[in-house]
Amino acid sequence: MKRFVQLSFLCLGLMLASPVSMAQADQPTYIRTGKLFDSENGKMLTGYTLKIEGDRIAEVSKNLTVPADAKVVDLTGYTVLPGLIDGHTHLLTLDDLNDETPMADKVLFEGHALRTLRAAKRAKSWLENGFTTVRDLGDSGPFLDVALKRAINEGTVDGPRMFVSGPIIISEGGQVPGLLRPYREVIDEEYTIIRSVDDAINSVRVHVNYGADLIKICSNNSPNNTSLTIDEMRAIVKMAHRYNRKVTAHATSDLAVWEAVTAGVDGIEHGYQISDTTLTLMAKKGVVLVPTDISEPLFHKIYDIVDFQWDREKQMKRAKDQYRDRLQRAIKAGVTIVTGSDNYLNLEMPQGAAAKNVMVAYYEEGMKPLDILRSSTYLSAQFMGMENSLGVLKEGALADLIAVKGDLETHFSEALFDVAFVMKDGKIYLGE
Numbered sequence: 001m002k003r004f005v006q007l008s009f010l011c012l013g014l015m016l017a018s019p020v021s022m023a024q025a026d027q028p029t030y031i032r033t034g035k036l037f038d039s040e041n042g043k044m045l046t047g048y049t050l051k052i053e054g055d056r057i058a059e060v061s062k063n064l065t066v067p068a069d070a071k072v073v074d075l076t077g078y079t080v081l082p083g084l085i086d087g088h089t090h091l092l093t094l095d096d097l098n099d100e101t102p103m104a105d106k107v108l109f110e111g112h113a114l115r116t117l118r119a120a121k122r123a124k125s126w127l128e129n130g131f132t133t134v135r136d137l138g139d140s141g142p143f144l145d146v147a148l149k150r151a152i153n154e155g156t157v158d159g160p161r162m163f164v165s166g167p168i169i170i171s172e173g174g175q176v177p178g179l180l181r182p183y184r185e186v187i188d189e190e191y192t193i194i195r196s197v198d199d200a201i202n203s204v205r206v207h208v209n210y211g212a213d214l215i216k217i218c219s220n221n222s223p224n225n226t227s228l229t230i231d232e233m234r235a236i237v238k239m240a241h242r243y244n245r246k247v248t249a250h251a252t253s254d255l256a257v258w259e260a261v262t263a264g265v266d267g268i269e270h271g272y273q274i275s276d277t278t279l280t281l282m283a284k285k286g287v288v289l290v291p292t293d294i295s296e297p298l299f300h301k302i303y304d305i306v307d308f309q310w311d312r313e314k315q316m317k318r319a320k321d322q323y324r325d326r327l328q329r330a331i332k333a334g335v336t337i338v339t340g341s342d343n344y345l346n347l348e349m350p351q352g353a354a355a356k357n358v359m360v361a362y363y364e365e366g367m368k369p370l371d372i373l374r375s376s377t378y379l380s381a382q383f384m385g386m387e388n389s390l391g392v393l394k395e396g397a398l399a400d401l402i403a404v405k406g407d408l409e410t411h412f413s414e415a416l417f418d419v420a421f422v423m424k425d426g427k428i429y430l431g432e
């Protein structure tokens with residue numbers, strides 16, 4: 001009886017409280033912008049106001065009537081953009097540059113609980129740096145990415161919206177060359193190793209069952225020298241597409257890219273060496289390229305941390321020339337560029353800030369600021385089939401948006417890091 005009374009009071013309390021709190025929750029927020037990035041068309045617009053209702057953008061207009069008592073966020077001194085999308089992350093991994101056995105440390109000593117807690121902190125740094133969405137591509141233990149995604153979605157921890165692959169599907173040995181046979185299970189913790197076409201088919205079912213949003217494979221296993229066969233990759237792609245999942249492939253050499261594209265993948269990660277013939281095939285089949293290039297400031301940081309001074313400038317120039325040449329040829333061939341940082345190294349700065357350096361790298365390699373922003377918003381969302389909800393500021397889209405202080409068109413590399421406001425799902429995480 002006592003319990004019933006308590007419950008009754010509780011219910012009464014909720015009934016009395018609900019009209020007020022619902023009204024507050026329903027109150028739209030109006031955001032006045034200085035410049036606004038039209039990511040679909042790659043243009044800057046001025047003088048627009050956004051109306052946010054719940055987790056969605058209700059209206060974007062120059063002629064919005066803002067009620068006198070409305071909640072208004074004044075971002076007229078800023079450029080407002082859709083939340084950035086990092087298309088290649090490993091939130092569950094942070095390797096030390098001077099650690100010679102990072103895989104063993106992760107699997108044998110860190111453990112799932114500590115690893116996921118650390119990843120939660122890292123995820124927050126992506127959000128605070130303006131990435132409201134990431135595609136997380138493995139190196140995440142046995143579906144710890146799915147767990148982190150759930151924790152973020154339910155509001156247990158703050159982080160970007162995650163689209164996750166689960167473990168990378170890969171051939172013998174994974175990306176760890178020379179691992180002795182008795183320790184095979186160490187690799188099985190981290191990767192989904194397949195040894196036949198039947199294995200390939202089943203691996204996709206396992207991943208879909210455990211909550212993967214997409215499938216990540218390794219066409220070649222660099223730095224290991226094993227690789228999947230075209231038949232294995234073809235079987236994976238066929239199964240993944242049956243379950244409406246995209247497939248993206250780690251592929252570094254021209255042969256690895258060509259084989260993955262021939263097998264029908266949707267995206268290529270890295271693609272450091274790609275011939276014009278393969279780029280033409282990618283463009284024809286609509287396969288995107290995610291160049292995970294390193295910016296000059298990060299090159300210097302890496303050399304400082306490993307204390308490797310020899311021929312620094314020459315080596316950096318060689319790498320940057322190769323990146324630039326490949327990126328420019330890809331753009332010329334009509335291949336869609338999707339932003340992806342692949343940032344899993346401890347660079348003694350917040351990981352989200354380090355990740356943004358990939359956009360600086362594209363800028364150094366001759367891509368125009370507005371094209372880079374389009375790759376980091378609209379084109380990334382389009383690759384995930386989400387271009388009506390993410391990476392755009394238009395009516396009906398999710399209210400994921402950020403504001404930066406400086407001028408992105410004239411001072412791109414500086415303004416990019418001057419994030420003053422972050423909203424995800426209509427909730428403000430940074431700023432007013």
Ligand SMILES: [Zn+2]
Nearest residue numbers: 088090137342
């Ligand atoms: Zn990666």
